[in-house]
Amino acid sequence: EMKGSTWGYGEENGPSLWHKDYPVAQGSRQSPIDIVPSEASFDPRLAPIQLSYDxxxxxxxxxxxxxxxxxxxDSDARSVIHGGALPNPYRLRQFHxxxxxxxCHGSEHTVAGKAFVSELHLVHWNAExxxxxxxxxxxxxxxxVLGIFLETGDDHRWLHKITDALYMVKFKGSVSDFKGFNPKCLLPSSLHFWTYPGSLTTPPLHESVIWIVLKEPIVVSEKQMxxxxxxxxxxxxxxxxxRMENNFRSPQPLKGRKVLASFK
Known part of the structure; x- marks a missing residue:
């Protein structure tokens, strides 16, 4: 039997079984979703996303x-995201x-059924x-959570700071100092986005996330991936x-939610 700490992405503990320990897996605002651009509504009241990561x-x-x-x-309001549909600034806690x-592709969100090679999640919380x-x-x-798609092409000029550190955290439970990295360098040039109410995409799957998914992917190389x-x-x-791979959850039913777009 799968217990709290033993969920994963394998046959015996993967996403299709999470509902046994986490019934909210079948809830009304689960993530990720398939974003259908033609069904998203442009909302002129959505403020641009602003990231104060200085x-x-x-x-x-x-x-x-x-x-x-x-x-x-995240002990102070140094690095925050605001704008979009957010009621106030949210503080950066982690990214993964x-x-x-x-x-193969491994993004969580898909766009009109299309998956990307990877997805980056910048997780912020409402510290106000x-x-x-x-x-x-x-x-x-x-x-x-700010979601950014990765697609393959040329080397990403800043991602090497992360990929060069991965050998130090090869195994579960390993932690290494990683100071002075500013995730601003991982943002695409355009911050046009889709937004919808959703959940964590890993157990405990809490329905607590305002999702902001950027339309423009960043480009990384196959070698970096x-x-x-x-x-x-x-x-x-x-x-x-x-090997750590295929660590993603597939799109969940929309269940009547509206996806808003910051762009026409």
Missing amino acids: QCTSINISNNGHSVVVEFD FHWGEKG KYKTFGQAAQEPDGLA GKFRMLVFNGEEEDLRS
Whole structure:
């Protein structure tokens, strides 16, 4: 039987079974979704997305057994996102990636049924309203996640700062210092976006996320993506060594939600 800490992306503990331990998996605002541009409504009242990441302070990079995560100092309002449909600024907590196996797509959101090679999630929380990230993660307006698609082409000139650090966090549970990285360098040139009310895409699947999915992908090379696939899902002391790949959840039913677009 799958218990809280043992969910994953394998046959025996993958997304199709998460509902056994997390019934909200079949809830009314689950993520990701397939974004159908022709069915999204342009909303002229949506403010542009503004990212104030100037004083950004990354702390560490880690392998949590599901993805690679870069964490930030969120003790003050140094790095925030505002605009869009957000009621106030949300503070940057961490970012992580989802990806597929070699030659396959691994984004969580899809656009008109099309998946991308990978998806980057920048996770922010409503620190003006809630005291802790953990509390915010359970509230309907607690989190704002900025989703950025990755497609393959040339090397990305800044992603190497992350891919060069991956060897230090190959195994589950490993953490390494990772200071001074500003995720501003991972943004595409256009910040046009789609937005909708959704959830975490990993257990506990809380329906607490205002999603902001950027329309324009960033470009990375196959070689850079290959470095992500050298990570493993398991701890160093475990016998089993399974490559970290296909760590994504498929699109969930829209259930009457509206997707808004910041652009015509």
